[in-house]
Amino acid sequence: MQLKRLYIRGLRCLHEVDIQLSPGVNVFVGDNGAGKTSVLEAAFLLSHGRSFRSGHKDALTRRGDSRMELFAEVQARKDEAGHSKVGLGREGGRWEARVDGVDASLGDLVLHCPVVCFSPGSHALVSGAAEERRRFLDWGLFHVEHAFLPDWRRYQRALKQRNALLRSAHRHDDRLYQPWEHELAISGEAINHYRRTYVESLRQPLAAVVAALLPELGAVSLSYQQGWPEQQSLLEQLASARERDVVRGHTRHGIHRSDLGIAFEHAPGKEYFSRGQEKLVALSLYLAQCGQFKQVKDEWPVFCLDDLASELDDRHQQALWALLAEHDQQILVTGTHPPGGAGWPQTRMFHVEHGAVMSMEPLN
Ligand SMILES: Nc1ncnc2c1ncn2[C@@H]1O[C@H](COP(=O)(O)OP(=O)(O)OP(=O)(O)O)[C@@H](O)[C@H]1O
Ligand SMILES: [Mg+2]
Numbered sequence: 349m350q351l352k353r354l355y356i357r358g359l360r361c362l363h364e365v366d367i368q369l370s371p372g373v374n375v376f377v378g379d380n381g382a383g384k385t386s387v388l389e390a391a392f393l394l395s396h397g398r399s400f401r402s403g404h405k406d407a408l409t410r411r412g413d414s415r416m417e418l419f420a421e422v423q424a425r426k427d428e429a430g431h432s433k434v435g436l437g438r439e440g441g442r443w444e445a446r447v448d449g450v451d452a453s454l455g456d457l458v459l460h461c462p463v464v465c466f467s468p469g470s471h472a473l474v475s476g477a478a479e480e481r482r483r484f485l486d487w488g489l490f491h492v493e494h495a496f497l498p499d500w501r502r503y504q505r506a507l508k509q510r511n512a513l514l515r516s517a518h519r520h521d522d523r524l525y526q527p528w529e530h531e532l533a534i535s536g537e538a539i540n541h542y543r544r545t546y547v548e549s550l551r552q553p554l555a556a557v558v559a560a561l562l563p564e565l566g567a568v569s570l571s572y573q574q575g576w577p578e579q580q581s582l583l584e585q586l587a588s589a590r591e592r593d594v595v596r597g598h599t600r601h602g603i604h605r606s607d608l609g610i611a612f613e614h615a616p617g618k619e620y621f622s623r624g625q626e627k628l629v630a631l632s633l634y635l636a637q638c639g640q641f642k643q644v645k646d647e648w649p650v651f652c653l654d655d656l657a658s659e660l661d662d663r664h665q666q667a668l669w670a671l672l673a674e675h676d677q678q679i680l681v682t683g684t685h686p687p688g689g690a691g692w693p694q695t696r697m698f699h700v701e702h703g704a705v706m707s708m709e710p711l712n
Contacts, residue, residue, distance in 0.1 A: 349422065349423065349424055349425070349461075349462055349645075349647045349648065349649060349650060349678070350369070350371045350422070350423050350426060350650060350678040351369050351391060351420050351421070351422055351423075351461075351463075351650055351678065351680075352368070352369060352371075352420075352421040352422070352423055352431055353366070353367065353368055353369065353419075353420060353421040354366075354367045354369060354387070354390060354391060354418075354419075354420050355367075355417075355418070355419040355420070356386075356387070356390045356417075356418055357415075357416070357417040357418075358409055358410040358413035358415055358416040358417060359386055359389065359390055359393075359408060359409070359410065359416050359418065360383060360386040360389070360407075360408065360410060360703075361381075361382075361383045361386060361410065361702070361703035362383050362386050362387070362390070362410070362703045362705075363410065363703050363704070365387070365703075365704070365705045367387070367698065367705055367707070368707070369678070369680070369696065370678075370694050370695065370696035371426060371678055371694060372678065372679070372692060372693060372694025372695055372696070373678075373679045373681065373692045373694065373695040373696070374678070374679065374680045374681070374695075374696050374698065375681050375682075375683070375686055375687065375695060375696070375697045375698065376388075376680070376681070376682040376683075376698045376700050376705070377682070377683060377684065377685065377686055377697065377698070377699055377700065378684070378699060378700030378701055379684060379701070380684065382700040382701050382702065382703070383700050383701075383702075383703045383704075383705070384654075384655075384682035384683075384700045385401075385467070385654050385655070385682060386703075387680070387682070387698075387700065387705060388465060388467070388652045388654050388680055388682060389401060389408075390418050391420070391461075391463045391465070391650060391652060391680060392463055392465045392652065393408075393418060393436060394418055394420055394434055394436055394457065394458075394461045394463065395458055395461040395462055395463035395649075395650075396458060396463075396487070397436070397443065397445070397454035397455075397457065397458055400465055400467050400469060401467075401469070402469070405438070405441070406441070408438065409438060414439060414440070415437060415438070415439040416437065416438045416439075417435070417436075417437045418435065418436045418437070419433065419434070419435045419436075420433070420434050420435075420461065421433055422434055422460055422461050424460075424647070425646070425647055426647070426676070432447060432448055432460050433446075433447070433448050433449065434446070434447055434457055434460050434461050435447075436457060445457040447460055455490075455497055458490070459490070459491065462491055462641065462649035462650070463649055463650040463651075463652060464634050464637060464638055464649045464650070464651055464652070465634075465651075465652040465653075465654065466630065466631050466634050466651075466652065466653050466654065466656075466659075467652075467654035467655070468654060468655055468658070468659060470627060470630040470631065470634070471623060471626040471627045471630055472630075473630040473633060473634075474610065474618050474621065474626045474629045474630050474633075475618055475621075475626050478605070478606070478607040478608075481607055481608040482603075482604075482606055482607070482608075484608070484633065484637070485543050485546055485547070485606075485608060486500065486543075487637075488546055488550075488637050488640065488641070489542050489543065489546050491641060491645070491649075492546070492640070492641065492644045492645070493542050493546070495538070495542070496539065496542050499535040499538045499539050499542075500535070500539060502531060502534075502535040503531075503532060503535035503536055503539060503602075503603060503604075505531075506528045506529075506531035506532045506535065507532060507599055507602065507604060509528045510525065510528040510529065510532060510586075510599050511597075511598050511599055513525060513528065514593050514594050514596075514597055514598060514599070515597050519594050520594070522590070525586075525587075525590060529583060529586040529587065530583070532582065532586060532599075532602060533581065533582045533583035533586065536582045536602050536603045537581070537582055539603045540574050540575075540582070540603055540606070543572060543574075543603070543606065544572055544574075546640075547570055547571075547572045547608065549640050549643070550570060550633075550636050550637065550640050551570055553635075553636040553637075553638075553639030553640050553643070554568055554570065554632060554633065554636035554639075555567070555568055556636075556639065557632045557635045557636050557639065557671065558612075558632050560667055560670070560671045561628060561631065561632055561635070561664065561667050561668060561671060562612075562625070562628050562629070562632060562664075564614070565612035565613065565614050565615050565625070566612050566613025566614045566615075567612065567613045568610065568611070568612050568613075568632075569610070569611050569612075570608065570609065570610055571608070571609035571610075571611070572606065572607075572608055572609070573606060573607045573608075573609065574603070574606050575601060575602050575603050575604065575605030575606040575607075576601035576602060576605070582601070582602060585601045586599070586601065586602070589601055610629060610633070624660070624661070624664075627659055627660065628660070628664060631660075631668070634651075635671070637649075638651060638675075638677070642675070647677075648675055648676070648677035648678075649677075650677070650678045650679075650680065651672070651677055651678070651679050651680075652679075652680045652681070653679065653680070653681040653682070653687075654681075654682050655682055655683060656668075656681055656682070656683060656687050657683045657684075657685060657687050658683075658684075662688075665687065665688050666688060669688045673692070682700075696709065697709055
């Protein structure tokens with residue numbers, strides 16, 4: 349998949365930017381605070397409906413502007429002529445999504461625009477809260493398993509209802525729990541199954557990435573903890589945990605408590621990783637996700653690398669570019685200086701300065 353054109357208005361310091369992207373490597377170079385990360389953030393927003401940066405959503409809109417607007421022309425497959433048009437606007441705290449000129453849900457938008465982004469905050473995928481890893485699994489699943497989203501929505505709705513009941517005046521009335529626990533069990537077991545299958549499908553691409561990028565840690569293994577005891581069904585677990593859940597005021601078991609574990613022969617858990625290794629492990633997981641996506645969709649997602657040179661040492665950067673050279677994907681990369689991949693065929697350089705983005709050379 350590739351972004352042919354990216355239009356940004358009123359995002360962070362970017363006033364109005366209209367970029368024709370290369371199907372190969374796109375390099376954004378500029379000083380600190382110039383707006384490089386904001387360009388990648390625009391692509392990520394279109395693909396996730398949220399930013400990869402923390403902080404209040406109101407800070408996305410350029411100070412002084414009332415509206416932020418993003419638009420992209422997306423070619424699903426490189427060998428196809430047509431493209432879809434996706435748009436995302438934010439005004440007065442509300443999001444509006446459009447696909448091919450028609451109002452759409454954020455879910456529809458995201459489905460049209462798969463972008464994976466490795467940024468300075470990506471180590472959180474490894475060292476941060478389990479929610480980061482659930483989001484990682486669910487983003488991948490959302491794109492490859494169509495039944496995932498309805499089940500996920502069903503689960504979230506039932507979880508909200510059960511939690512409200514646990515805190516209500518009727519919290520000791522067992523009969524009232526049954527419909528919500530039934531819903532949670534059906535949708536939760538389905539999602540659990542999708543996630544397990546997805547984790548299985550990540551193993552082989554992950555092993556290949558790790559062998560190329562991080563051989564010093566030895567063989568890699570992934571594990572999935574489902575969020576309740578393995579030997580019990582979710583329905584049984586919810587019923588038996590009800591009394592303690594009432595005391596705590598929330599549902600303590602289910603797929604909202606799942607986690608993904610990653611271990612290496614020479615580093616059996618995340619406590620053993622250096623900060624740089626956390627980043628490399630996170631990068632490996634994202635690359636494995638792209639590889640799995642390719643197996644199912646026959647195309648890579650767009651791959652963004654923010655501030656690559658300050659994140660990885662030279663050896664690992666070289667290993668990464670060698671790995672990326674084996675594939676035919678679109679890459680957006682930022683840095684204060686041109687990074688290693690800038691010498692590739694089909695590279696387009698952009699200079700970013702005070703919120704303006706200028707192409708430095710024509711497409712080749
Ligand atoms: N809502 C906003 N309105 C206007 N400017 C903003 C807003 N939010 C952030 N900024 C500014 O926009 C710029 C954000 O730039 P960005 O993070 O994209 O820079 P960068 O080129 O990636 O820099 P670095 O090399 O430091 O990572 C900063 O100068 C920041 O102060
Ligand atoms: Mg930046």
